[in-house]
Amino acid sequence: MRKTLLTLTASAATVLTLAAPAAAAPTDDTIVTFTIGTANLDITAPPAVNLGAAFAGDTLTGQIGPVTVTDQRAALSATWTATVSSTAFNTGGGGPSESITPGLVDYWSGPATATTGTGTFVPGQLTSAQAVSLNLPRTAFSKTSGSGNNSATWNPTIEIEIPDAAVAGTYTGVITHSVA
Numbered sequence: 001m002r003k004t005l006l007t008l009t010a011s012a013a014t015v016l017t018l019a020a021p022a023a024a025a026p027t028d029d030t031i032v033t034f035t036i037g038t039a040n041l042d043i044t045a046p047p048a049v050n051l052g053a054a055f056a057g058d059t060l061t062g063q064i065g066p067v068t069v070t071d072q073r074a075a076l077s078a079t080w081t082a083t084v085s086s087t088a089f090n091t092g093g094g095g096p097s098e099s100i101t102p103g104l105v106d107y108w109s110g111p112a113t114a115t116t117g118t119g120t121f122v123p124g125q126l127t128s129a130q131a132v133s134l135n136l137p138r139t140a141f142s143k144t145s146g147s148g149n150n151s152a153t154w155n156p157t158i159e160i161e162i163p164d165a166a167v168a169g170t171y172t173g174v175i176t177h178s179v180a
Contacts, residue, residue, distance in 0.1 A: 039072035041080055043179040051158075056166045061159045066113065068153040069141065069179050078119065078150055081142040082179045086134035089160065091169030098167055103135035105173075106159040112141070114153040119146015123154060131159060140177060 046065035054060040069082050084107055089100040108125035115121050124139040125131055132138045141154055158175065 036074055038074050040070075041073055041179055042070045043082060043177050044068050044070070045175075045177045051160070054162055056162055056168075057164045059159055059161050061157060063155050063157050064175060066153050066155050067140070067177050068151060069143075070151045071117070071143070072149050074149055076147050078117070078147050079143050079145065080179055082124075082140045082177055083137045084124075084134065084140040084156070085137040085176050085178075086158075087174045087176075089171040089173035091167065091171045097165050098169065100160060100162065100166065100171060100173070101135070102173075103133050104161040104163065105134045105175075106131040106161075107134050107138060107140070107156060107175075108132070109140050109154045109156045112152050112154050115151065117146060117148055117150025119150060120144045121152045128157065128159075131157075134158075134175075 045067045049062070049064045051060050051062040067082070069080060071078055071080055086102040086105045086107075088094070088102060089105070090098055092098040108128055108131040109123045111123055111126060112121050120143065122142045122144055124141055140156065141152055143150060143152065
């Protein structure tokens with residue numbers, strides 16, 4: 001009986017040794033990094049528009065087509081301001097009777113026709129009552145808060161006061177939109 005008890009004790013000790021919990025495996029950390037790319041802040045506008053015809057002393061009004069700011073900078077503070085300016089509108093040699101100065105060109109942005117992203121998009125001039133003369137650069141549209149990629153599109157209107165002394169001809173000028 002003693003031999004059996006000794007055998008059972010030895011067997012139990014072997015089972016306990018085999019059933020003991022394994023030691024924890026060593027650990028190691030891996031630092032993972034990645035980059036979110038950034039692109040540009042761009043503005044696009046129609047390359048040309050024909051506003052039609054009018055007579056000396058009239059006012060000619062028309063939309064110039066969609067202007068779009070695309071902000072792909074992925075910035076934490078993704079704000080921007082689009083500005084607009086104008087050259088004189090000239091025909092012939094551009095003499096006094098052949099030129100319409102930027103001070104006779106009014107502009108209003110109107111509301112956004114489309115936006116993407118987060119934040120606050122602010123038209124420079126929401127209505128014709130807020131139109132501004134382009135005798136100097138003006139704010140056309142802005143984004144005053146938000147982060148990440150975004151865009152805004154608007155369809156601005158220009159109004160050109162044609163002087164009584166203007167001569168007949170096809171007048172050409174440049175409306176420039178820029179963004180920063």
